[in-house]
Amino acid sequence: MSGQSPGRYPRLRPGETGWKCRCPRCGKGALYRGLLTVVDHCSMCELDLSPHDTGDGASVFVIFILGTLVVPMAYWFETVFSPPIWAHLLVWPPIIILLAIALLRPVKATLIAYHFKNLRHKYDE
Numbered sequence: 001m002s003g004q005s006p007g008r009y010p011r012l013r014p015g016e017t018g019w020k021c022r023c024p025r026c027g028k029g030a031l032y033r034g035l036l037t038v039v040d041h042c043s044m045c046e047l048d049l050s051p052h053d054t055g056d057g058a059s060v061f062v063i064f065i066l067g068t069l070v071v072p073m074a075y076w077f078e079t080v081f082s083p084p085i086w087a088h089l090l091v092w093p094p095i096i097i098l099l100a101i102a103l104l105r106p107v108k109a110t111l112i113a114y115h116f117k118n119l120r121h122k123y124d125e
Contacts, residue, residue, distance in 0.1 A: 014117050018110025058108035
């Protein structure tokens with residue numbers, strides 16, 4: 001740590017820093033290196049981010065969100081247009097993949113931010 005006191009950082013809202021994919025302590029440093037690789041330390045406040053592991057939590061939330069969105073859209077598509085099965089196979093996989101990639105980063109970052117918020121006492125010295 002860079003010798004800064006823990007009280008110097010404001011308490012940030014986890015949802016806001018998560019959806020911006022920023023450091024949960026300072027809200028300024030980038031959280032990711034690459035697509036889903038969490039950086040070891042924040043480039044701004046030097047918070048050690050290595051212990052923040054969301055496991056499969058972000059994936060589960062994204063699956064539930066996508067299921068809630070895609071299943072009704074596929075049902076509507078089927079009832080209105082009655083397309084052949086190959087049309088479903090052509091339309092839905094790209095939509096699901098793009099939405100999953102778009103949602104996975106902010107959902108994982110939000111879980112990391114909540115993890116930091118609830119266990120802040122372990123990270124502030």
